[in-house]
Amino acid sequence: MRASLLQIAVNEGESVKARRERVSSLVRDEAGRADLVVLPELWTTGAFAYELFAAEAEPLEGPTYEAMAEAAREAGVWLHAGSIPERDPEGPLYNTALVFTPEGEPAAAYRKIHRFGFDKGEAVLMSAGRELVTVRLPETVVGVSTCYDLRFPELYRGLVDRGAQTLVVAAGWPERRRAHWSLLARARAVENQAYVLACGSAGEHAGVVQAGHSVVVDPWGEVVGEAGAGEEVLRVDFDPGRVDVTRDRFPALKDRVLGLAAPRRG
Numbered sequence: 001m002r003a004s005l006l007q008i009a010v011n012e013g014e015s016v017k018a019r020r021e022r023v024s025s026l027v028r029d030e031a032g033r034a035d036l037v038v039l040p041e042l043w044t045t046g047a048f049a050y051e052l053f054a055a056e057a058e059p060l061e062g063p064t065y066e067a068m069a070e071a072a073r074e075a076g077v078w079l080h081a082g083s084i085p086e087r088d089p090e091g092p093l094y095n096t097a098l099v100f101t102p103e104g105e106p107a108a109a110y111r112k113i114h115r116f117g118f119d120k121g122e123a124v125l126m127s128a129g130r131e132l133v134t135v136r137l138p139e140t141v142v143g144v145s146t147c148y149d150l151r152f153p154e155l156y157r158g159l160v161d162r163g164a165q166t167l168v169v170a171a172g173w174p175e176r177r178r179a180h181w182s183l184l185a186r187a188r189a190v191e192n193q194a195y196v197l198a199c200g201s202a203g204e205h206a207g208v209v210q211a212g213h214s215v216v217v218d219p220w221g222e223v224v225g226e227a228g229a230g231e232e233v234l235r236v237d238f239d240p241g242r243v244d245v246t247r248d249r250f251p252a253l254k255d256r257v258l259g260l261a262a263p264r265r266g
């Protein structure tokens with residue numbers, strides 16, 4: 001299987017409309033080059049452009065959804081279209097990842113569960129999703145996650161319990177914490193014996209330099225491919241069959257002890 005991670009530069013000065021058109025064209029360019037294309041988190045606005053979230057929020061089936069469905073269909077690829085600021089009809093905003101089939105049909109929508117910012121930014125502007133999402137492709141089961149989720153291993157165990165073999169992370173991770181990004185991507189791959197496809201963005205917006213360094217890690221924790229800092233298409237061949245082989249030969253997941261009680265205090 002071949003995955004193309006489109007590490008989009010999200011810079012101020014390019015309008016949302018212009019970027020949407022540019023990204024649509026980049027997705028279409030992957031026709032015949034990839035089975036699965038992955039985009040970053042909140043690439044229309046930038047993950048840290050908090051002042052744009054409400055202004056640029058879209059209904060689920062808004063302009064970005066329409067453009068990405070068409071691009072997936074024209075390219076004939078599975079498309080994890082990164083995430084958009086979604087406005088729910090009842091009012092709240094969500095950071096919502098979209099996945100399309102090669103026919104341009106919706107395969108999944110995942111509302112980010114862990115919002116970043118502590119008492120600021122996304123954590124107060126967006127509502128939290130509650131549901132884990134997996135998508136069955138012909139070759140592998142994909143578990144969907146977004147950026148800050150990467151710090152929460154229990155989310156990935158939940159995805160693995162739902163059959164995930166390939167863990168996709170769409171991110172807008174900052175350069176200043178790049179060491180965590182690289183470490184956590186490998187950790188999630190090793191502990192879950194799964195592929196990790198982690199697609200970040202490049203450029204700078206809202207004073208935050210993006211880390212880039214999108215990465216694909218195999219179920220043994222080896223880095224199969226890694227991007228640099230700037231806008232780039234990272235194309236990686238990977239073999240989903242290696243997940244079951246790794247889990248059979250080194251069956252650590254079978255040794256999980258479930259339902260451990262919280263330690264007693266005092």
Ligand SMILES: NC(=O)CCC(=O)C(=O)O
Nearest residue numbers: 047116147148172174177
């Ligand atoms: N957009 C995000 O979720 C940022 C996450 C982040 O900066 C971090 O976990 O560190």
